[in-house]
Amino acid sequence: MTKDTCYANAQGSNAAQANPAQKLMSVDDALAFILSKAAPLTDIEDLEISRALGRVLARPQISTLNVPPADNSAMDGYALASDDLSADSDTRLRISQRIAAGQTSQALTPGTAARIFTGAPIPPGADCVVMQEHCRVEGDAVIISPPLHAGQNIRARGEDIKSGVTILDAGIKLRPQDLGLAASIGVAQLPVYRPLRVAIFCTGDELTEPNTPLAPGKIYNANRYTLTSLLHTLHCEIIDFGIVPDNLAATRTVLAAAAQQSDLIITSGGVSVGDEDHVKATVEALGRLEMWRIAMKPGKPLAFGHVDKTPFFGLPGNPVSVFATFCLFARPFILRCQGMVKTLPQSFLVRADFDWLQKGNRREYLRARLYTDAAGITGAVIYPNQGSAALTSISWAHGLVCIAEDATVQRGQMVSFIPFNELLA
Numbered sequence: 001m002t003k004d005t006c007y008a009n010a011q012g013s014n015a016a017q018a019n020p021a022q023k024l025m026s027v028d029d030a031l032a033f034i035l036s037k038a039a040p041l042t043d044i045e046d047l048e049i050s051r052a053l054g055r056v057l058a059r060p061q062i063s064t065l066n067v068p069p070a071d072n073s074a075m076d077g078y079a080l081a082s083d084d085l086s087a088d089s090d091t092r093l094r095i096s097q098r099i100a101a102g103q104t105s106q107a108l109t110p111g112t113a114a115r116i117f118t119g120a121p122i123p124p125g126a127d128c129v130v131m132q133e134h135c136r137v138e139g140d141a142v143i144i145s146p147p148l149h150a151g152q153n154i155r156a157r158g159e160d161i162k163s164g165v166t167i168l169d170a171g172i173k174l175r176p177q178d179l180g181l182a183a184s185i186g187v188a189q190l191p192v193y194r195p196l197r198v199a200i201f202c203t204g205d206e207l208t209e210p211n212t213p214l215a216p217g218k219i220y221n222a223n224r225y226t227l228t229s230l231l232h233t234l235h236c237e238i239i240d241f242g243i244v245p246d247n248l249a250a251t252r253t254v255l256a257a258a259a260q261q262s263d264l265i266i267t268s269g270g271v272s273v274g275d276e277d278h279v280k281a282t283v284e285a286l287g288r289l290e291m292w293r294i295a296m297k298p299g300k301p302l303a304f305g306h307v308d309k310t311p312f313f314g315l316p317g318n319p320v321s322v323f324a325t326f327c328l329f330a331r332p333f334i335l336r337c338q339g340m341v342k343t344l345p346q347s348f349l350v351r352a353d354f355d356w357l358q359k360g361n362r363r364e365y366l367r368a369r370l371y372t373d374a375a376g377i378t379g380a381v382i383y384p385n386q387g388s389a390a391l392t393s394i395s396w397a398h399g400l401v402c403i404a405e406d407a408t409v410q411r412g413q414m415v416s417f418i419p420f421n422e423l424l425a
Contacts, residue, residue, distance in 0.1 A: 380415065
């Protein structure tokens with residue numbers, strides 16, 4: 001398998017309109033279809049750079065100045081004119097001035113040197129800096145040994161950034177280094193897209209909240225906290241409708257309210273074919289179901305459509321399926337809606353230190369942990385229980401190993417791996 005196994009054609013697939021009656025849709029066609037329905041936000045707000053971390057830049061940032069604004073010293077030492085040095089013997093120069101960072105300098109007197117510190121402006125008449133470790137001081141003079149050439153140890157004006165160049169492109173998620181870069185050209189505020197408003201709820205009469213006693217037949221609602229945490233990593237505004245009971249009227253009421261209040265609806269549970277699965281039917285009644293059932297494991301019952309005009313994701317109820325389908329489908333959709341250009345995670349090849357010998361007709365995403373052996377080779381081992389209810393496997397793993405449809409894996413083979421830091425950053 002190659003590194004593209006996980007998203008072979010998702011960016012360029014020309015999948016036809018999905019048919020809910022279709023048995024199973026491929027991962028690539030499903031993702032291409034979903035992304036084709038993502039409408040980027042147009043509302044923009046200006047944020048102080050200290051508050052813009054993780055937000056998506058709405059307009060490119062163009063520098064209005066040079067960085068550095070003037071030639072300056074790359075180190076502590078002595079600034080001088082290279083022509084004043086002897087080519088084959090030590091040269092003695094009088095120290096005529098001292099220049100620290102933040103100070104202004106005077107023109108260098110011919111035949112002298114200036115004591116200079118890192119970041120200080122190069123005085124007119126000097127064209128190089130000698131490191132203080134490579135010379136010696138005697139009284140008010142410095143003795144310098146050859147060789148030394150023009151431009152040595154000098155940061156040139158505009159060496160890092162030239163006035164008029166774009167330093168940050170629109171559509172990127174702002175990282176700490178991006179904010180520092182913006183600050184370096186004097187930008188105090190950045191235009192970013194407003195947060196996406198996402199309504200969520202979990203279905204199931206069996207669900208209860210962690211702060212209550214666990215009655216017979218009940219389970220704690222892990223999906224709510226997985227979903228809200230995943231949405232927080234994407235800087236979404238969350239409208240949490242909590243737990244919705246397994247009845248048609250309640251489901252209809254909450255879905256209708258969610259459609260009015262949000263840019264996107266995400267639910268967990270209720271999209272399969274059981275008698276108590278009401279979400280799918282309600283979406284069809286209030287809007288349209290455009291995609292259902294994906295050729296992937298875990299996460300086959302994933303649904304996508306619209307409630308009125310609001311996009312809708314119906315995630316499966318099993319906790320691993322919730323995590324996987326959110327990361328692989330809902331996350332790219334949200335990123336596209338937020339205005340991001342790059343929406344798909346990077347994957348890379350690792351050595352499989354396991355066997356997977358049973359072929360399946362669905363693409364499988366195995367929870368895997370990486371380690372490096374004594375030879376420096378990175379290998380992947382998989383969690384023993386790959387069931388869709390084993391939330392422990394997600395907490396244990398470093399990422400997902402992707403196994404293509406109808407493929408097997410033998411120990412030592414290279415496999416495609418998506419690290420969680422690509423899915424959760």
